[in-house]
Amino acid sequence: MAPRPVYFDCDTGIDDALALVYLMASPEIELAGIGTVSGNIDAKQAAVNTLDLLAMGGKTEVPVAVGAMDPLTHSFSGGVPHIHGHNGVGDVELPHTDRKPETESAADMLVRLAHEHPGELDVIAIGPLTNLAIALKQDPSIAELVHEVYIMGGAALVPGNLSAVGEANIWNDPEAAQAVVEAPWQVVLVPLDVTLENAFEESDREALAASDSALNRALADILNLYFDFYVGEYGRRMCALHDPLAAAIAVGQITATRAPNVPVVVDDTQGPGRGQTICDLRGQRTGTHDVEGAHVRVVLDTDQQLGPVLLARLLDYAG
Numbered sequence: 001m002a003p004r005p006v007y008f009d010c011d012t013g014i015d016d017a018l019a020l021v022y023l024m025a026s027p028e029i030e031l032a033g034i035g036t037v038s039g040n041i042d043a044k045q046a047a048v049n050t051l052d053l054l055a056m057g058g059k060t061e062v063p064v065a066v067g068a069m070d071p072l073t074h075s076f077s078g079g080v081p082h083i084h085g086h087n088g089v090g091d092v093e094l095p096h097t098d099r100k101p102e103t104e105s106a107a108d109m110l111v112r113l114a115h116e117h118p119g120e121l122d123v124i125a126i127g128p129l130t131n132l133a134i135a136l137k138q139d140p141s142i143a144e145l146v147h148e149v150y151i152m153g154g155a156a157l158v159p160g161n162l163s164a165v166g167e168a169n170i171w172n173d174p175e176a177a178q179a180v181v182e183a184p185w186q187v188v189l190v191p192l193d194v195t196l197e198n199a200f201e202e203s204d205r206e207a208l209a210a211s212d213s214a215l216n217r218a219l220a221d222i223l224n225l226y227f228d229f230y231v232g233e234y235g236r237r238m239c240a241l242h243d244p245l246a247a248a249i250a251v252g253q254i255t256a257t258r259a260p261n262v263p264v265v266v267d268d269t270q271g272p273g274r275g276q277t278i279c280d281l282r283g284q285r286t287g288t289h290d291v292e293g294a295h296v297r298v299v300l301d302t303d304q305q306l307g308p309v310l311l312a313r314l315l316d317y318a319g
Ligand code: BDR
Pocket: 013, 014, 015, 016, 040, 126, 127, 152, 161, 167, 168, 169, 242, 243
């Protein structure tokens, strides 16, 4: 089967880097274009990181476009150096490529790719949703052209990670997130409910560190800082697999076993609920079912743990 075309939107980012290399290693999909956005780091540095990782993996044909530097209604607050490092990749110096980003914006790239692959393009978005919202505003018809939109974001029935109820990608640009869940396309929301249940362990990191591939060894280095951060969360060196889980569900290696289509709204008020993904899961206790007219599938369970699947695919990748 021909690989499915994907537009990938990221704020690279340590778990973004894992997701990116996983997608580079996945024959089921073809990275038709990558847009970057400010989140873990600003959009320009995210593009540098993305280009460097692509070059290390020999994927120099994949175009990268810099996207929104600021969220829709406010200025970018500067990222999270204590989690992702000052450069977004755990303060590791990757070998730098000479490749530059495209001159088109990430939103322009998404609109162009949606028209070039009508009914076929999947979107995988693992950062704040600013570029997607800008693209929808520029050309609302992309909602009919895009096949499916996979989003790492939100917290359905569990607490947030950036506020009591807000998950980072949504909390960083709630206005954009609301525009994206409101648009009439099929969204698959991969929230903290499932991403926090999937771990990469120190033994997995060590397996990458021992690999023949310089790219895998770089990932092992990059993960160090992230693993340190997670000691405060889980009591041991490991990390949750936020962005890679959304990527693996999009690729089809992981199957969502409970994922009803339900009404979802994002709180974009200025109150304590700002950034919350309010998923209407009423009436699902006696069996999962789709709500008529709803088009946001909220992933609440998956068929297997991602950690071993991710490690195997990274180790298999010749790069
Ligand atoms: C999300 O926030 C970012 O820090 C991660 O890269 C992931 O996309 C998790 O809440």
